[in-house]
Amino acid sequence: MASPTDEMDAESLSTAPREDSADSTDSTETAGSAAGAAGAGAGAVTLPRLSFVEWLRWAWRQLTSMRVALILLFMLSLAAIPGSLLPQRSANTDPTLVTDWIDRHQSLGPLLEHLGFFTVYKSVWFTSIYLLLFVSLIGCIVPRSLQHYKAVRKPPPAAPRNLARMPVHYGWGDGSGTSIEAKLTAAEAALKKKRFRVVRGTDADGGGWVSGEKGYLREIGNLVFHLSLVGILAGFAIKGYYGYQGKVLVTEGENFTNISLKYDDRDFGGGVDADKLPPFTLKLNSFDARYETNKDSQDFGQPRNFTADVSYSAAGSNRTNHKAVKLNDPLTVNGVNLYLVSHGYAPVITVRDKTGTPVWSGPVKFFEAGAMFKSSGMLRVADGIKDKDGKPTQLGVQGWFLPTFAGMSMTQGPISAFPAPVNPELILNVYTGDLGSSTSVYRFDTTKAIQQVLDPANGRKAVGLDLDKGKTVQLPDGMGSISFDGVKQYAQFDINHDPSKTLVFVSAVGIVGGLILSLGIRRRRVFVRVKPAAQGAAQDAIRVEVAGLARAEDGRLRDEVRGVGRGLRPAKVGAQK
Amino acid sequence: MINESLARFSNYAIYGAMFVYLIAFFAYTAEWVFGRKSSFVVAAAEQSAEQRAKVTAQAEALVSARSAGNAGQGATSVVPDDLRDLDDLGAFDELGDLDDLDDLPTLEESIPAIDGGNLRAITAGGIAVSTTVLAFALHVVGVVCRGVAAHRVPWGNLYEFTIAGSAVAMAIYVGLLFRRGARWLGVFATGTVVAILGLAVEVLYKDAEQLVPALHSPWLVVHVAAAVLCSGAFTVATLATVLYLFKSRYETRAKLGTASPASMWKRVPSAMKLDLVAYRILAFSFPIWTFTVIAGSIWAERAWGRYWGWDPTETWAFITWVVYAAYLHARATRGWKGRNASIVALIGYGCFIFNYFVVSIFVNGLHSYAGVK
Ligand code: HEM
Numbered sequence: 021m022a023s024p025t026d027e028m029d030a031e032s033l034s035t036a037p038r039e040d041s042a043d044s045t046d047s048t049e050t051a052g053s054a055a056g057a058a059g060a061g062a063g064a065v066t067l068p069r070l071s072f073v074e075w076l077r078w079a080w081r082q083l084t085s086m087r088v089a090l091i092l093l094f095m096l097s098l099a100a101i102p103g104s105l106l107p108q109r110s111a112n113t114d115p116t117l118v119t120d121w122i123d124r125h126q127s128l129g130p131l132l133e134h135l136g137f138f139t140v141y142k143s144v145w146f147t148s149i150y151l152l153l154f155v156s157l158i159g160c161i162v163p164r165s166l167q168h169y170k171a172v173r174k175p176p177p178a179a180p181r182n183l184a185r186m187p188v189h190y191g192w193g194d195g196s197g198t199s200i201e202a203k204l205t206a207a208e209a210a211l212k213k214k215r216f217r218v219v220r221g222t223d224a225d226g227g228g229w230v231s232g233e234k235g236y237l238r239e240i241g242n243l244v245f246h247l248s249l250v251g252i253l254a255g256f257a258i259k260g261y262y263g264y265q266g267k268v269l270v271t272e273g274e275n276f277t278n279i280s281l282k283y284d285d286r287d288f289g290g291g292v293d294a295d296k297l298p299p300f301t302l303k304l305n306s307f308d309a310r311y312e313t314n315k316d317s318q319d320f321g322q323p324r325n326f327t328a329d330v331s332y333s334a335a336g337s338n339r340t341n342h343k344a345v346k347l348n349d350p351l352t353v354n355g356v357n358l359y360l361v362s363h364g365y366a367p368v369i370t371v372r373d374k375t376g377t378p379v380w381s382g383p384v385k386f387f388e389a390g391a392m393f394k395s396s397g398m399l400r401v402a403d404g405i406k407d408k409d410g411k412p413t414q415l416g417v418q419g420w421f422l423p424t425f426a427g428m429s430m431t432q433g434p435i436s437a438f439p440a441p442v443n444p445e446l447i448l449n450v451y452t453g454d455l456g457s458s459t460s461v462y463r464f465d466t467t468k469a470i471q472q473v474l475d476p477a478n479g480r481k482a483v484g485l486d487l488d489k490g491k492t493v494q495l496p497d498g499m500g501s502i503s504f505d506g507v508k509q510y511a512q513f514d515i516n517h518d519p520s521k522t523l524v525f526v527s528a529v530g531i532v533g534g535l536i537l538s539l540g541i542r543r544r545r546v547f548v549r550v551k552p553a554a555q556g557a558a559q560d561a562i563r564v565e566v567a568g569l570a571r572a573e574d575g576r577l578r579d580e581v582r583g584v585g586r587g588l589r590p591a592k593v594g595a596q597k
Numbered sequence: 598m599i600n601e602s603l604a605r606f607s608n609y610a611i612y613g614a615m616f617v618y619l620i621a622f623f624a625y626t627a628e629w630v631f632g633r634k635s636s637f638v639v640a641a642a643e644q645s646a647e648q649r650a651k652v653t654a655q656a657e658a659l660v661s662a663r664s665a666g667n668a669g670q671g672a673t674s675v676v677p678d679d680l681r682d683l684d685d686l687g688a689f690d691e692l693g694d695l696d697d698l699d700d701l702p703t704l705e706e707s708i709p710a711i712d713g714g715n716l717r718a719i720t721a722g723g724i725a726v727s728t729t730v731l732a733f734a735l736h737v738v739g740v741v742c743r744g745v746a747a748h749r750v751p752w753g754n755l756y757e758f759t760i761a762g763s764a765v766a767m768a769i770y771v772g773l774l775f776r777r778g779a780r781w782l783g784v785f786a787t788g789t790v791v792a793i794l795g796l797a798v799e800v801l802y803k804d805a806e807q808l809v810p811a812l813h814s815p816w817l818v819v820h821v822a823a824a825v826l827c828s829g830a831f832t833v834a835t836l837a838t839v840l841y842l843f844k845s846r847y848e849t850r851a852k853l854g855t856a857s858p859a860s861m862w863k864r865v866p867s868a869m870k871l872d873l874v875a876y877r878i879l880a881f882s883f884p885i886w887t888f889t890v891i892a893g894s895i896w897a898e899r900a901w902g903r904y905w906g907w908d909p910t911e912t913w914a915f916i917t918w919v920v921y922a923a924y925l926h927a928r929a930t931r932g933w934k935g936r937n938a939s940i941v942a943l944i945g946y947g948c949f950i951f952n953y954f955v956v957s958i959f960v961n962g963l964h965s966y967a968g969v970k
Contacts, residue, residue: 090926097916104909104956141907256905265903318803348814348900359902516902524904528891535884539925 083152084159092153099149103140106132116463142260154253161246168239175219176233179547179567186547188581189567192589193553200550200562203588204228207548210587214580216546227551235544238571241537244530251527255520263518264288264297270304271366271383271510277301278356283515298354298517299335304328305342307363307509311439321392321439328360328511345513355517362512364388364395367421367446368505371401374498379404383508386421390432393439395421400455400464407452408497416451416464417502425486434484446485446504450474450495472496544570544577546584564588603746608798610739611760615794617732618787624725625784629861631718725783726774732787733771736764736794752821755957758828759797763790765829769878773833779874781865785836793832816896823889828949830882834875835946838939841871845936872935876928879942883921890914913952920945 070078082088107117118138122129136143183189194203204220207230211218216232223229266286270276278301280286280294288294310324328345334354345351350359366383373379379401386397401415425445426437434447450472456465474483474493483493485504492503549565566588568581740761744751752761770786773779847862865871893914894904905911924941927933 086926086930090923093919094923097919100907100912100916103907104912108907350899350902357902359900361901514902518903521898521904525895528894532884532888532891535887539880539884 080159083156084163086160089153089156089160092149092156096146096149096153099140099146102137103146106137106140108140109138150253150256154250154257157246157250157253161243161250165243165247168243171239172236176217176231176545178219178221179229179231179549183547183549183565183567186567186569188569188578189565190581190585191563191565194562194564194589197561200226200228200552203550203562203564204230204548207550207584207588210584211546211548214584223551225552227549229550230548231545232547233543233545235541235571237537238541238543239538241534241541243534245534245538248527248530248534251530252524255524255527258520258523259289259518261289261291263516263520264292265514265516265518267361267512267514269364269385269510269512270302271385272304272306272508274510275301275303276513278354278515292517298356300332300353300356301335302330302332302351302353302358304330304511307511309363309440309509323439326360326363326511328363328513345511357516358513359516360511361514362388364510364512365393365421365423365441365444366508366510367397367444368508369399369417369446370503370505371399371405371415371417371500372503373404373406373500376501379500381505383510384417385510386419389420390436392436393423394434394436395423397421398464405452405499407499413452414455414469415499416455416466416469418449418451418464418466420447421445421507422447423507425484441507444487444507446487447482448474448485448493448502449482450502452499472499542570542576544568544580546581548584548588599748600746603742607739607742607746610735610742611794611798614732614735614739615791615798617728617735618791618794621725621728621732622784622787622791624721624728625780625787627721628718628725628780629784629864631721632864722780725787726780729767729774729783729787730771733764733767736760736767736790740764750818750822752825753817754801754803755953756797756801756803758821758825758953759793759801761825762828762832763793763797765826766790766793766832767829769829769833773874782833782836782840785840786833789832789836814896814899816892816899820889820892820896823885823892827882827886827889828953830878830885831946831949834878834882835943837871837875837878838942838946840865841868841875842936842939844868844871872939875939875942879921879924883925886918886921890918909956910952913948913956917945917948917952920948 107121109118121138122133125132132138136145140146180186183191198206208218208220211230211232214232214234216234217236218230218232220230221228264287266280266283266288268276268282269284276282278297278299280288280297306329308325308327308329310326312319312322312324314320326347329342330345330351331340331342332351332353333340343351345358345360347360350357352358364385364387366385368381368383370378370381380399384397384399386395388394389396397419399417401417403412405413405415407413420434422434422436422443422445423440424436424438424442426435426443429435434445451464451466451469452472453470454465454468456468471481473479473481473496475481476496485491485493485502487504487507491505492501494501545568547565547567547569549567551563551565553561553563564585566581566585568577570577740751740757743757743760747753752758767786767790770779770782773782844862844865845868848868866874890911893911897906897908897911898904920941924938924945927938927941
């Protein structure tokens with residue numbers, strides 16, 4: 021719809037860096053020669069020899085062009101995809117997901133591991149794209165901001181000579197006797213009233229023009245938006261370097277002290293001093309979980325509410341505070357946030373040797389592993405147990421915990437009927453011998469170990485312990501016994517310290533605000549020209565032309581021009597609608 | 598807690614809406630078909646060709662008059678092939694008062710009506726519009742009752758999200774219908790909404806229930822409400838984009854003279870207009886989508902302690918955002934306008950749908966939102 025000249029004019033309304041629009045001419049020359057150098061060009065292309073500085077300049081111009089920024093942006097989202105489809109190692113997820121995946125994909129797994137596909141968002145390639153984008157944005161936006169600053173201070177440009185070239189324009193002869201000056205003054209007032217910034221000028225032939233521009237906020241909004249993007253990226257960098265996160269599992273009655281050794285899982289940025297975490301202690305007094313109890317409901321057994329009742333004190337202070345921590349309601353101590361994210365059962369287990377002396381006793385954390393909080397867990401006792409020959413042996417206990425035991429299923433093994441501990445049952449398998457060297461709390465190696473028969477009467481290896489009765493099982497060969505003494509719950513807290521939050525929040529506000537201005541406001545120019553009437557039109561004293569030009573799509577430009585024109589035009593006979 | 602009978606009533610309303618939308622869909626189809634059979638369309642096509650020839654001649658006369666009048670000054674060789682272009686050219690008469698933008702026919706008036714003046718088509722069109730409105734009312738009742746029954750906002754799981762989002766899409770359509778006379782969109786809008794609601798009741802359905810604890814947050818209201826708005830808006834924009842791609846192919850053919858004069862695309866607005874409809878909706882919803890992502894990260898910060906954790910749902914929301922941002926850039930970049938930009942917009946919608954229907958159901962993340970097992 022626009023002729024080439026119009027487009028040039030529309031372009032001049034933008035503060036976009038020139039090279040964006042000139043890309044095709046400017047960079048094909050250099051990029052083309054670079055490509056030519058790589059190709060087998062049979063001497064057809066004579067290369068201008070680029071000095072190192074010129075190369076740098078060329079590379080910089082490329083990097084800071086909108087096109088490359090877009091490509092980088094696309095690459096960033098492409099690079100993010102594998103992370104959303106493959107399990108990732110992070111402080112908040114179960115690390116066995118990754119190891120399981122690698123186990124299941126023997127050939128692909130190690131390769132992907134090597135390439136960083138299980139830590140995508142920390143991988144070299146992801147970080148490089150991200151940093152390049154960061155540089156590109158800065159390189160693009162700083163010059164644009166300067167350019168825009170100048171543009172805003174300059175008055176609007178003069179009206180073009182030939183308004184017929186503008187995308188919207190019309191004109192009429194005016195025989196009402198108004199002078200050119202008066203018409204221009206009226207036009208100026210009309211534009212000012214519509215909040216245009218206006219300049220006025222005269223032509224040699226006695227005519228004159230008024231040129232108005234408005235919508236400067238659009239560009240400002242656009243800059244705020246892009247600068248805020250830089251803010252977000254910077255925030256991510258700060259978070260990555262100075263932030264830390266981790267997870268702790270605290271059982272009812274236990275304490276947690278904020279030192280890095282106590283974390284069950286952690287992810288510290290490079291700038292964090294792990295020995296100087298903000299000190300505080302915390303104790304989980306009790307944990308309460310509520311579930312849907314209506315048997316007819318589709319959501320029977322679904323969690324309804326969790327509350328962790330904690331007391332805590334900042335180190336050095338002997339004041340103890342209490343708080344009921346809930347989902348969506350974290351605890352903040354010394355600038356560190358603790359979020360309740362998950363929970364589980366910790367059956368209290370005691371292992372005794374043959375003399376009846378306890379060699380291990382305490383709650384063992386089990387992890388949710390099936391419907392209705394069926395949980396699995398393990399305990400490894402390294403010392404204190406002797407096998408039938410009297411030699412020390414490791415003892416591994418592996419089992420299921422069913423909060424409400426409802427029998428065995430052929431397909432799923434033991435099943436639980438409700439997530440709350442109504443009829444708690446512990447089902448145990450016991451291994452002795454070599455349990456491997458891993459110290460994982462999730463599993464031990466059973467390949468070299470011997471599984472003991474716990475129920476010789478029925479020839480069964482596993483045995484179930486009910487909390488109400490039969491709470492103890494004797495190990496074969498008089499090795500000792502295992503008893504199930506009670507059930508505690510534990511709460512999982514995600515710990516988070518993130519110094520970037522304020523910056524990121526402010527940038528987020530800038531992003532939304534900037535976008536609304538940038539997409540909602542139209543930058544447009546309206547021109548009015550008044551000339552002495554052409555020779556043939558004797559009855560007209562003057563000729564008035566109104567035209568408009570807009571940057572980008574502007575459905576209202578026509579209305580705007582029409583509105584200005586209507587105000588300047590004497591009522592048209594017979595055309596009042 | 599849950600008002601079971603009201604929840605059941607909501608389900609009936611949704612089924613009812615589906616049924617009535619289906620009737621509307623058939624009525625819109627009938628309108629197209631009868632309208633096509635009408636000789637009027639052919640006549641209109643001929644007439645518009647004639648008119649166009651006349652206008653072209655007029656414009657040429659103007660142009661040559663002007664270039665004769667001030668020789669050497671901007672004798673554009675652009676010949677308008679549509680009434681619209683006459684307007685763009687300015688219909689500028691050096692001599693007097695012949696032209697007035699107010700008097701030029703508007704874009705809508707220059708497309709032949711879908712019903713083509715055929716009586717049966719007009720009846721079908723009337724039925725189509727009234728059933729659309731009825732179905733939309735039922736649809737809204739269904740969504741509202743669902744919320745009232747569960748004493749919360751009606752977007753607590755994927756089923757509710759889907760019925761609410763499709764209600765937004767239909768609200769946009771009904772708005773376009775009454776404010777812009779967008780009849781041409783009817784058959785596509787109702788067809789799509791029937792398919793979406795079918796998917797909702799067949800695959801995603803979940804009884805009205807209380808929310809899981811992770812969803813107890815005011816940010817749920819804000820974040821998901823914004824996402825619901827966007828889902829509707831993106832859907833309508835996507836329909837317009839698809840129509841745009843077809844129409845621009847038709848227009849290319851029409852220029853080459855290989856298009857059938859009675860083609861259905863004749864009765865759809867110009868490609869430029871369709872593109873503009875899609876752009877307007879997307880330019881309006883992009884800030885809302887940005888806000889959705891931000892509100893989501895504020896909620897994540899409250900709930901999980903980090904505003905961004907590359908959870909699969911977050912990742913795909915980001916990807917969707919990037920692709921739509923690229924669409925906006927593409928439209929501002931020469932050589933990317935039009936077809937290429939539209940394809941980017943379609944990819945954006947693909948990412949959005951992938952997030953809601955694939956990631957939230959099949960990929961394990963923290964967003965235990967779907968409630969579909
Ligand atoms: C994270 C990356 C980016 C996003 C999400 C983004 C988003 C946007 C949006 C939404 C617009 C408004 C488009 C419109 O006016 O219709 C815009 C305009 C613009 N962006 Fe970006 N942008 C990004 C990066 C960049 C970069 C790195 C550059 C510079 C090299 C850039 C240059 C521009 C320019 C020049 C405009 C003005 C276009 C116009 O006025 O129509 N953008 N950007």
